[in-house]
Amino acid sequence: MTRPAPSTGPQLIAYADRLGGSIPALTALLRGPLAGVFDGVHILPFYTPFDGADAGFDPVDHTAVDPRLGTWSDVADLATSHTVMADMIVNHVSVDSAAFQDVLARGDRSPAAGMFLTFGSVYPDGADEAELARIYRPRPGLPFTPMTLGDTRHLVWTTFTPQQIDLDVRSTAGREYLDQVLTALTSAGVGMIRLDAVGYGVKTPGTSSFMTPETFAFIDELTAAARAQGAQVLVEIHSHYQRQIAIAERVDLVYDFALPPLVLHTLYTGDTAALRHWLDVRPSNAITVLDTHDGIGVVDVGPDQIEPHAPGLLTAAQVDALVESIHEHSGGQSREATGWAASNVDVYQVNCTFYDALDRDDARHVAARAIQLFTPGIPQVYYVGLLAGVNDMDLLARTGVGRDINRHRFDAEEVEAAWGSWATRTVLELLRLRRSHPAFGGRFRVEGEGAELILAWENGDATARLVLDAGSGVGRVEVSADGDGPARTLVLTPES
Amino acid sequence: MTRPAPSTGPQLIAYADRLGGSIPALTALLRGPLAGVFDGVHILPFYTPFDGADAGFDPVDHTAVDPRLGTWSDVADLATSHTVMADMIVNHVSVDSAAFQDVLARGDRSPAAGMFLTFGSVYPDGADEAELARIYRPRPGLPFTPMTLGDTRHLVWTTFTPQQIDLDVRSTAGREYLDQVLTALTSAGVGMIRLDAVGYGVKTPGTSSFMTPETFAFIDELTAAARAQGAQVLVEIHSHYQRQIAIAERVDLVYDFALPPLVLHTLYTGDTAALRHWLDVRPSNAITVLDTHDGIGVVDVGPDQIEPHAPGLLTAAQVDALVESIHEHSGGQSREATGWAASNVDVYQVNCTFYDALDRDDARHVAARAIQLFTPGIPQVYYVGLLAGVNDMDLLARTGVGRDINRHRFDAEEVEAAWGSWATRTVLELLRLRRSHPAFGGRFRVEGEGAELILAWENGDATARLVLDAGSGVGRVEVSADGDGPARTLVLTPES
Numbered sequence: 001m002t003r004p005a006p007s008t009g010p011q012l013i014a015y016a017d018r019l020g021g022s023i024p025a026l027t028a029l030l031r032g033p034l035a036g037v038f039d040g041v042h043i044l045p046f047y048t049p050f051d052g053a054d055a056g057f058d059p060v061d062h063t064a065v066d067p068r069l070g071t072w073s074d075v076a077d078l079a080t081s082h083t084v085m086a087d088m089i090v091n092h093v094s095v096d097s098a099a100f101q102d103v104l105a106r107g108d109r110s111p112a113a114g115m116f117l118t119f120g121s122v123y124p125d126g127a128d129e130a131e132l133a134r135i136y137r138p139r140p141g142l143p144f145t146p147m148t149l150g151d152t153r154h155l156v157w158t159t160f161t162p163q164q165i166d167l168d169v170r171s172t173a174g175r176e177y178l179d180q181v182l183t184a185l186t187s188a189g190v191g192m193i194r195l196d197a198v199g200y201g202v203k204t205p206g207t208s209s210f211m212t213p214e215t216f217a218f219i220d221e222l223t224a225a226a227r228a229q230g231a232q233v234l235v236e237i238h239s240h241y242q243r244q245i246a247i248a249e250r251v252d253l254v255y256d257f258a259l260p261p262l263v264l265h266t267l268y269t270g271d272t273a274a275l276r277h278w279l280d281v282r283p284s285n286a287i288t289v290l291d292t293h294d295g296i297g298v299v300d301v302g303p304d305q306i307e308p309h310a311p312g313l314l315t316a317a318q319v320d321a322l323v324e325s326i327h328e329h330s331g332g333q334s335r336e337a338t339g340w341a342a343s344n345v346d347v348y349q350v351n352c353t354f355y356d357a358l359d360r361d362d363a364r365h366v367a368a369r370a371i372q373l374f375t376p377g378i379p380q381v382y383y384v385g386l387l388a389g390v391n392d393m394d395l396l397a398r399t400g401v402g403r404d405i406n407r408h409r410f411d412a413e414e415v416e417a418a419w420g421s422w423a424t425r426t427v428l429e430l431l432r433l434r435r436s437h438p439a440f441g442g443r444f445r446v447e448g449e450g451a452e453l454i455l456a457w458e459n460g461d462a463t464a465r466l467v468l469d470a471g472s473g474v475g476r477v478e479v480s481a482d483g484d485g486p487a488r489t490l491v492l493t494p495e496s
Numbered sequence: 497m498t499r500p501a502p503s504t505g506p507q508l509i510a511y512a513d514r515l516g517g518s519i520p521a522l523t524a525l526l527r528g529p530l531a532g533v534f535d536g537v538h539i540l541p542f543y544t545p546f547d548g549a550d551a552g553f554d555p556v557d558h559t560a561v562d563p564r565l566g567t568w569s570d571v572a573d574l575a576t577s578h579t580v581m582a583d584m585i586v587n588h589v590s591v592d593s594a595a596f597q598d599v600l601a602r603g604d605r606s607p608a609a610g611m612f613l614t615f616g617s618v619y620p621d622g623a624d625e626a627e628l629a630r631i632y633r634p635r636p637g638l639p640f641t642p643m644t645l646g647d648t649r650h651l652v653w654t655t656f657t658p659q660q661i662d663l664d665v666r667s668t669a670g671r672e673y674l675d676q677v678l679t680a681l682t683s684a685g686v687g688m689i690r691l692d693a694v695g696y697g698v699k700t701p702g703t704s705s706f707m708t709p710e711t712f713a714f715i716d717e718l719t720a721a722a723r724a725q726g727a728q729v730l731v732e733i734h735s736h737y738q739r740q741i742a743i744a745e746r747v748d749l750v751y752d753f754a755l756p757p758l759v760l761h762t763l764y765t766g767d768t769a770a771l772r773h774w775l776d777v778r779p780s781n782a783i784t785v786l787d788t789h790d791g792i793g794v795v796d797v798g799p800d801q802i803e804p805h806a807p808g809l810l811t812a813a814q815v816d817a818l819v820e821s822i823h824e825h826s827g828g829q830s831r832e833a834t835g836w837a838a839s840n841v842d843v844y845q846v847n848c849t850f851y852d853a854l855d856r857d858d859a860r861h862v863a864a865r866a867i868q869l870f871t872p873g874i875p876q877v878y879y880v881g882l883l884a885g886v887n888d889m890d891l892l893a894r895t896g897v898g899r900d901i902n903r904h905r906f907d908a909e910e911v912e913a914a915w916g917s918w919a920t921r922t923v924l925e926l927l928r929l930r931r932s933h934p935a936f937g938g939r940f941r942v943e944g945e946g947a948e949l950i951l952a953w954e955n956g957d958a959t960a961r962l963v964l965d966a967g968s969g970v971g972r973v974e975v976s977a978d979g980d981g982p983a984r985t986l987v988l989t990p991e992s
Contacts, residue, residue, distance in 0.1 A: 119628065129614060140654075155629050400832075
């Protein structure tokens with residue numbers, strides 16, 4: 001199948017079941033009320049089942065679309081109008097997958113035995129405390145779950161939860177599995193492949209087993225395979241900012257996970273220094289985000305977790321103050337959803353809608369989105385943020401999963417109501433501007449001093465500037481005339 | 497200090513902060529509305545702080561009474577009228593304890609360094625998969641948490657949560673710590689010491705590190721020390737029933753944790769065979785319970801978790817059916833509080849009030865309590881069960897801790913209202929009978945056939961019989977005349 005190269009315009013990121021209700025319904029939204037806003041869409045895991053123990057990130061069958069959401073034809077149809085990004089979960093499969101269930105039943109006699117990692121596959125002669133303490137994991141405990149496979153007790157490698165069984169990506173069976181998944185995705189027109197949790201994908205004794213040279217080699221192989229099938233690769237890694245810069249040089253696309261905490265820090269304190277520094281050094285082959293289906297990652301701006309002497313974009317004290325500020329601005333709701341309190345897989349992420357993190361203040365909410373849209377890269381907007389959604393305390397209470405605070409299920413009425421709100425209307429206008437104004441194809445500069453932050457684009461005569469007072473959160477966008485419209489100023493504060 | 501030997505009469509088990517509000521207030525309840533009902537009371541952890549990460553089971557200072565609950569003098573005062581049982585948390589202390597905080601700061605240079613266990617203290621030369629897979633732990637994962645102590649990464653031994661740091665009970669510092677705790681308790685008149693989680697207390701390479709010969713030796717030492725100070729010892733272990741029987745032969749007192757699931761199984765199915773079998777073989781130096789501050793333990797009646805070929809009191813299929821039945825009877829509430837769903841430390845326990853597990857059916861609720869009170873041993877009644885409390889879904893939602901479903905905070909009005917209910921009045925009457933009728937000092941027999949279960953006590957002329965139709969849950973108690981009252985029959989069904 002041939003198709004145009006993936007677009008670099010704005011993308012939506014959403015669960016098909018939580019926005020629209022299915023892949024065709026999500027397609028209808030993108031072609032209806034959202035026409036002209038987004039060039040692409042990241043559909044969060046829609047494989048079988050989409051509602052497992054980790055909201056689709058624990059597939060039982062990664063090569064099948066969950067029939068409750070649609071079919072591969074629905075994905076292919078969407079891909080005719082929008083660049084489709086989809087997750088490739090390379091590190092693990094569900095404990096309920098047919099392959100692992102066979103290993104549970106038959107142990108070493110299962111043909112799938114080699115497909116999964118155990119402690120002994122990496123450390124055949126055992127390991128001592130120093131060796132095991134070296135393994136990187138942004139959560140408590142070691143990544144092993146004792147299980148009986150056939151008749152023998154084993155320590156199965158489970159980086160995330162005991163329901164997510166790590167693949168041995170070096171084994172023949174593991175490779176074949178990944179090939180099948182990749183082919184299923186690209187055959188349906190998926191143009192961007194997000195490598196979920198790939199930093200943990202390769203385990204190498206004597207190392208942290210996180211983003212080692214062996215991991216890079218693995219990413220290189222996956223990237224080559226994806227490119228051969230016409231797709232780009234996005235690497236998902238939460239890590240120290242310097243490691244992110246190094247990784248960006250070696251892959252197609254990375255996330256800019258430093259941006260969300262820096263935007264909050266800037267709007268909370270009025271201090272633009274850390275954000276300016278980041279805008280100066282950050283890689284531009286990045287997907288920018290404010291909110292995602294996961295929490296707000298503070299590990300990305302703090303001192304290095306692996307080599308603790310390397311400073312971060314923020315000091316440890318600033319990170320602590322940032323986390324406290326999110327809790328304060330959200331009226332304590334994020335505290336209930338974060339850390340030990342809410343069985344989180346990652347205690348370094350704060351769970352909160354971005355709108356609540358900004359006190360439900362429409363001006364700051366829009367200012368934050370404007371910073372994202374004026375930052376180089378492909379802007380990706382999470383559906384809850386787009387609709388200025390608030391913390392879903394009911395869902396959090398029902399599931400006890402911290403991240404569900406920011407994973408509201410919108411019904412059609414709620415979606416309809418959001419289109420009428422000033423905050424969402426203004427963000428949609430900014431997205432249209434970002435998508436179509438020629439200035440964004442040119443050169444980017446950061447200007448202003450102190451609390452006045454100016455993000456400026458220039459492309460011949462075409463200019464677009466975001467002028468923001470970080471202290472008050474008051475901002476405006478000034479754009480030159482272009483083929484679509486006259487020169488104008490867009491004030492980023494609601495009419496009172 | 498001298499005091500009478502601990503009583504073998506009924507005991508209450510409660511948190512001072514959740515019933516009464518303080519140790520003096522709990523004392524006032526026991527001497528007021530509950531006078532003549534209980535001979536003893538297990539006050540759940542009242543150390544500093546009583547409200548840590550594990551509801552008091554993670555003491556920062558185990559030798560201090562939390563000042564919000566009272567003083568050691570309040571404990572000593574209660575001990576003048578009631579046998580006081582208190583927890584001795586022998587396996588771990590809070591990560592926030594002064595000693596561990598010093599180890600975090602200074603590593604090996606801390607004088608407390610030897611007090612805590614790491615991977616390397618047990619496996620100095622490392623360990624392989626088979627060795628580590630041997631460690632027994634009724635929850636997922638290995639019992640290690642990577643932490644930086646001083647400047648060095650270590651794997652700290654954390655059997656329960658990363659906030660509970662395991663002691664090296666073989667070290668001089670560990671021994672001195674336990675001595676201080678024991679002395680603090682017995683000095684305040686505590687007559688029964690509950691050894692919390694003692695089965696995990698001793699780690700021995702090459703073994704499961706659970707109830708090994710080395711663990712028994714440790715329990716023997718603790719028991720000798722407690723007896724020398726006038727106290728008995730209760731050993732808390734959830735395990736296969738045959739292991740429980742073996743343990744009971746070697747210690748003062750064990751829990752009868754098999755009784756609660758067997759009572760539910762009996763009342764759900766009308767099948768009395770498993771309960772009869774247990775009543776035939778169980779140890780009588782047991783504290784009987786239906787509900788406790790923890791969940792309903794199904795590991796105690798199932799096939800052996802350590803040697804999977806040893807059958808349980810119930811088959812695996814019966815255990816599964818039992819768990820499903822609890823979920824059904826509680827209208828699904830227990831499912832929200834159990835297993836992976838609710839960040840439980842123990843996925844083998846079902847969290848639900850006993851009243852909800854019996855469908856809030858007053859007759860079955862009272863029948864269950866009657867079975868407990870007619871079973872040999874020291875009956876211990878949990879405060880939520882005594883007051884026929886229902887699942888606290890609000891508290892569960894607020895904390896995300898599964899066991900909080902059964903840890904309601906009763907205010908004075910709720911307590912007052914409970915005394916007026918038929919269920920609580922009848923249970924109090926049964927408790928008074930159990931405490932004072934001479935028949936219970938004699939011989940115990942199980943009679944009846946099929947669904948008709950008769951538990952009979954006889955002591956000379958004094959007799960007491962529980963006659964129960966397990967199918968319908970309808971029962972009655974027949975007692976002979978004694979010094980306190982005439983012969984009579986107590987019907988265990990509410991007047992309609």
